[in-house]
Amino acid sequence: MDWLNAMLRFAHFITGIAWIGASFYFNWLENNLNRSVGQKEGISGHLWAVHGGGFYYLEKFKSYPNELPKHLHWFKWEAYFTLITGFALFCVVYYYNASSYLIKAGSDISSFTGILLSIAGMIVGWLIYDNVTKSSLVKKQWLVSLIMLVVVAISAFFYAEIFTPRAMFIQIGAMIGVIMVFNVFFVIMPSQRQLVQACVEKSELGEEIGFRGYIRSRNNNYFTLPVLFIMISNHYPIFYSGENAPIVLIAIFVITVLIRHYFNLEGEKKKGGKRTLALATILTAIAFYALIPEQIKPLKNNRVVSFEEANTIIQNRCATCHSKSPSDDTFTTAPSGFTLDTKQEIINTKDLIYTRTISSDSMPFGNKTEMTQEERQILASWLNSLSKN
Ligand code: HEC
Numbered sequence: 377m378d379w380l381n382a383m384l385r386f387a388h389f390i391t392g393i394a395w396i397g398a399s400f401y402f403n404w405l406e407n408n409l410n411r412s413v414g415q416k417e418g419i420s421g422h423l424w425a426v427h428g429g430g431f432y433y434l435e436k437f438k439s440y441p442n443e444l445p446k447h448l449h450w451f452k453w454e455a456y457f458t459l460i461t462g463f464a465l466f467c468v469v470y471y472y473n474a475s476s477y478l479i480k481a482g483s484d485i486s487s488f489t490g491i492l493l494s495i496a497g498m499i500v501g502w503l504i505y506d507n508v509t510k511s512s513l514v515k516k517q518w519l520v521s522l523i524m525l526v527v528v529a530i531s532a533f534f535y536a537e538i539f540t541p542r543a544m545f546i547q548i549g550a551m552i553g554v555i556m557v558f559n560v561f562f563v564i565m566p567s568q569r570q571l572v573q574a575c576v577e578k579s580e581l582g583e584e585i586g587f588r589g590y591i592r593s594r595n596n597n598y599f600t601l602p603v604l605f606i607m608i609s610n611h612y613p614i615f616y617s618g619e620n621a622p623i624v625l626i627a628i629f630v631i632t633v634l635i636r637h638y639f640n641l642e643g644e645k646k647k648g649g650k651r652t653l654a655l656a657t658i659l660t661a662i663a664f665y666a667l668i669p670e671q672i673k674p675l676k677n678n679r680v681v682s683f684e685e686a687n688t689i690i691q692n693r694c695a696t697c698h699s700k701s702p703s704d705d706t707f708t709t710a711p712s713g714f715t716l717d718t719k720q721e722i723i724n725t726k727d728l729i730y731t732r733t734i735s736s737d738s739m740p741f742g743n744k745t746e747m748t749q750e751e752r753q754i755l756a757s758w759l760n761s762l763s764k765n
Contacts, residue, residue: 388461395454407643440575459557481742501551532622549606559592601632613738674757686758
């Protein structure tokens with residue numbers, strides 16, 4: 377499973393970079409085309425660039441070329457494979473072993489129900505977005521953004537009730553990612569096919585067609601940063617653990633959309649960019665102070681905690697999984713290869729232990745070994761005494 381996990385993650389990463397990279401490039405291109413007067417017949421803008429040891433010259437047509445070129449490159453497999461590898465990775469990490477990774481400890485839904493609810497969320501998210509965007513609301517993009525924010529917020533609180541915090545984060549990321557890929561598959565590709573059809577038949581181009589594709593591609597552009605941040609947040613328990621996890625997720629969504637908006641305004645040389653960036657910065661500061669979980673405080677009485685005492689806690693609460701020979705029923709090899717069998721291993725990894733048990737309560741995993749608050753305080757006292765020496 378680890379091999380499969382690594383291969384899928386690698387593939388997901390690469391296809392994702394290819395897709396989002398192309399999307400960033402075309403957005404940049406749109407903003408930077410030279411559209412000043414004196415363009416060639418039928419051309420709306422052009423761009424000169426130098427890259428990788430060569431000069432490039434590029435032109436954008438007002439509608440379509442006189443003749444359809446023999447080789448026309450379509451950007452679509454990058455997006456499709458990002459979804460395919462992403463969903464497969466989701467299955468390997470969260471659906472396989474759902475009772476540990478997907479379902480929150482103490483939640484009474486079965487793994488099967490959890491998996492169904494996860495997939496249902498991805499479909500429902502798309503249906504809501506698609507219907508809103510097909511309706512006349514699409515003319516008011518701020519309203520679409522607001523509706524999507526509400527969808528994200530409700531989903532975050534809903535999935536936080538039944539899923540582990542990490543799974544909840546990835547679930548929301550996946551829901552937005554699905555919308556992005558479905559936008560390509562169901563709307564952007566068909567409208568490009570109509571464009572090609574019009575070129576072959578030399579027929580009038582309805583403004584409709586271009587507009588539909590444009591809106592979806594624009595929305596995808598705004599979804600990119602939230603999705604990327606949510607995906608990497610997986611590696612930082614300070615974001616996903618703690619009681620405020622759904623609010624942290626909503627804050628991440630708002631802030632990263634604002635950052636995208638800032639780049640778009642600047643790129644299009646429109647006003648309001650600085651204000652948008654200032655707002656994003658203020659919100660980040662508020663989120664930093666208000667939402668990040670409080671660290672566990674060391675024991676009040678300054679009692680000196682011996683290694684033996686700390687080690688007893690670690691062996692009882694951690695080494696059931698983090699050992700060369702774990703006793704846990706699910707984790708038969710040490711998760712992440714992380715072992716806490718010897719004093720040397722514990723001391724060498726004291727910062728990691730601190731991050732996972734004191735700065736956040738993301739370990740023990742799902743608090744399966746029922747570590748108490750007092751044990752965390754004792755561990756905190758011991759870890760603090762180490763850093764003083
Ligand atoms: C029920 C099994 C289980 C128990 C008990 C457990 N962990 Fe973990 N631990 C995991 C899993 C699974 C991962 C990998 C997923 C993750 O990083 O969240 C992990 C990852 C970690 C990591 C990250 C390692 C790395 O290299 O990224 C640290 C640090 C850690 N655990 C510390 C602890 C400590 C300290 C305890 C005891 C207080 C503990 N764990 C108890 C299952 C467990």
